[in-house]
Amino acid sequence: MSYLHFSFYAAFTLSSLGLAFHRTHLISALLCLESMMLSMYVALTMWPIQMQTPSASILPIIMLTFSACEAGTGLALLVASTRTHGSDHLHNFNLLQC
Amino acid sequence: MDLPLVLTTSMLLTLMTLLTPIIFPLLSDNLKNTPYTITSTVKTSFLISLIPMTIFIHSGTESVVSLWEWKFIMNFKIPISLKMDFYSLTFFPIALFVSWSILQFATWYMASDPYMTKFFTYLLFFLVAMLILIVANNFFILFIGWEGVGIMSFLLISWWHGRAEANTAALQAVLYNRIGDVGLILCMAWLASTINTWEIQQISTPSQTPTLPLLGLILAATGKSAQFGLHPWLPAAMEGPTPVSALLHSSTMVVAGIFLLIRTHPLFNNNQTALTLCLCLGALSTLFAATCALTQNDIKKIIAFSTSSQLGLMMVTIGLNLPQLAFLHISTHAFFKAMLFLCSGSIIHCLNGEQDIRKMGGLQKMLPTTTSCLTIGNLALMGTPFLAGFYSKDQIIECLNTSYLNTWALLLTLLATSFTAVYTIRMTMLVQTGFTRIPPLTPMNENNPAVVAPITRLALGSITAGLIITSFIIPMKTPPMTMPTYIKMTALLVTALGILLALEISKMTQTLILTKQGPFSNFSTSLGYFNPLMHRFAATNLLSGGQNIASHLIDLSWYKKLGPEGLADLQLMATKTSTTFHSGLIKAYLGSFALSILIALMSTY
Numbered sequence: 001m002s003y004l005h006f007s008f009y010a011a012f013t014l015s016s017l018g019l020a021f022h023r024t025h026l027i028s029a030l031l032c033l034e035s036m037m038l039s040m041y042v043a044l045t046m047w048p049i050q051m052q053t054p055s056a057s058i059l060p061i062i063m064l065t066f067s068a069c070e071a072g073t074g075l076a077l078l079v080a081s082t083r084t085h086g087s088d089h090l091h092n093f094n095l096l097q098c
Numbered sequence: 099m100d101l102p103l104v105l106t107t108s109m110l111l112t113l114m115t116l117l118t119p120i121i122f123p124l125l126s127d128n129l130k131n132t133p134y135t136i137t138s139t140v141k142t143s144f145l146i147s148l149i150p151m152t153i154f155i156h157s158g159t160e161s162v163v164s165l166w167e168w169k170f171i172m173n174f175k176i177p178i179s180l181k182m183d184f185y186s187l188t189f190f191p192i193a194l195f196v197s198w199s200i201l202q203f204a205t206w207y208m209a210s211d212p213y214m215t216k217f218f219t220y221l222l223f224f225l226v227a228m229l230i231l232i233v234a235n236n237f238f239i240l241f242i243g244w245e246g247v248g249i250m251s252f253l254l255i256s257w258w259h260g261r262a263e264a265n266t267a268a269l270q271a272v273l274y275n276r277i278g279d280v281g282l283i284l285c286m287a288w289l290a291s292t293i294n295t296w297e298i299q300q301i302s303t304p305s306q307t308p309t310l311p312l313l314g315l316i317l318a319a320t321g322k323s324a325q326f327g328l329h330p331w332l333p334a335a336m337e338g339p340t341p342v343s344a345l346l347h348s349s350t351m352v353v354a355g356i357f358l359l360i361r362t363h364p365l366f367n368n369n370q371t372a373l374t375l376c377l378c379l380g381a382l383s384t385l386f387a388a389t390c391a392l393t394q395n396d397i398k399k400i401i402a403f404s405t406s407s408q409l410g411l412m413m414v415t416i417g418l419n420l421p422q423l424a425f426l427h428i429s430t431h432a433f434f435k436a437m438l439f440l441c442s443g444s445i446i447h448c449l450n451g452e453q454d455i456r457k458m459g460g461l462q463k464m465l466p467t468t469t470s471c472l473t474i475g476n477l478a479l480m481g482t483p484f485l486a487g488f489y490s491k492d493q494i495i496e497c498l499n500t501s502y503l504n505t506w507a508l509l510l511t512l513l514a515t516s517f518t519a520v521y522t523i524r525m526t527m528l529v530q531t532g533f534t535r536i537p538p539l540t541p542m543n544e545n546n547p548a549v550v551a552p553i554t555r556l557a558l559g560s561i562t563a564g565l566i567i568t569s570f571i572i573p574m575k576t577p578p579m580t581m582p583t584y585i586k587m588t589a590l591l592v593t594a595l596g597i598l599l600a601l602e603i604s605k606m607t608q609t610l611i612l613t614k615q616g617p618f619s620n621f622s623t624s625l626g627y628f629n630p631l632m633h634r635f636a637a638t639n640l641l642s643g644g645q646n647i648a649s650h651l652i653d654l655s656w657y658k659k660l661g662p663e664g665l666a667d668l669q670l671m672a673t674k675t676s677t678t679f680h681s682g683l684i685k686a687y688l689g690s691f692a693l694s695i696l697i698a699l700m701s702t703y
Contacts, residue, residue: 016695020689021692
């Protein structure tokens, strides 16, 4: 595939792996989530240009909006959990464990 | 004169006479039983039973009576059918004669017992059950009699039930008899399912009988007649009072097993396997019992082992396919064995309860009548020519020697015959001769007619019964008439050898040398190690096998492990491994999320 395709495929995969296998801090997960969103933005921008369909050009803006909301939610969760657990260390987040 | 009618009526009258002491006390309060009434009832019954026997001897009349029929299955008839043939007609007077003498003796022996009347009632119940067994024509009535004698044996052996050994002996008797009963029930079940009848005269198969019902019958006889394998109860049964030993465990009950084989002998005719089994089992029993009797010190135990040995000899006769000869031996054996027991009872009472022959001696001068009859009984037991035992025992040995059979059985039987002579002479010498070893003050008194009359009556029987019975019966199979001289003299030679051996060994007892314990004397003294071995191993194996099969295998394994609990165990294994994934940490969930995505991607390839 072309370099462009390869670059955002790789960016997306690496970010999702980083989301799954982060170690200590929840904020690194949120960062990875942001980078996933970024690579998807690039992909959605490339898609109408490659397929010659200008009517899909609005999609990246819509996605950006929703991801901003999502990032805000994520940060709010981070702050809320830091308030209750004292830090954002993941090994403290085991309320479900009996 | 309608002979079958008179025959049948007098036999039924015999049985009814015996039942009157049981029925009359229930009818009115004035008709209570006493030992004297029960004894005279049995005497009357004996005199009445002479009538059918005389009719049979005169004209050979036999009859089968069929009373009421129990209709509970339409296809299968169980009448109350009584057979009055040679065996029952001859055995009735003998059994009643012996029982009358024993009951008369028991009026003296049990005189100090507070429940004497109950004892006599028990003996009467036993006698009725035994006679029912003898006169039965179908297996149902025979089984009633069989179980009846077993129960009464239990009650009578544990007569002094405060004594722990008596209770264990009674329990042993019941358990060993029960194992034999399984064989009898096996045969009855086979008969009911194959020939659809329990009548003995309807049992005959045209070709060879299958071995299974015959094995059942042999097992029943092994249990009831104390053949080797189910024999320990007979010496243990000597815990009962001497009249019980005399009646049950010498003349009547223990011959019930042999009698069963005599009644069913048409089944055995063609089946050589069963006959050989009887032969070898009987030979083994007779030798084993004779070996054990060699070193016994209790006078009743010696006579008990002697009984066991003679029962083995009867089984050998059955194995030779000679039922009539076995019956002859049963009849003659009843007389002298009962007399031996009564003499021993008289000796025991006169010595105030002493049963150890090492503490008797020189009784010939002190108890002349008893010891003379003891000598007569011992001579009859050894097969002295022309006493009662000779007619049956010598003929058996002659038939053994002139038959085509297993040599081992022949050798064992001859060896047992010589051992019989050995232990008999030993008992005679230690009890009657020599210096006396009894304590000085003993209530030695045999002047009571209740003691002397039965013993002398039975002595008369021991001397003449063989001659009388053989004069009046027609043998069903031709006895061997010609044989070389040394074979004819085998029984006498072997017995004489035994006597010489016993006399020689007894000289050693006067030299004050301590007897060494060798393997053979230990074997004999501890009764062949059979009792502790079988009682421990059999019980342990049965119980642990039962626990393994019933509890461990079925309950725990099949119902639990391979069912619900096994499944739960498997689940537990999987659950424990996957608990780490359910730790509540987001990292684990995200990791499994990545894993699932990977698997989905892989699967599209």
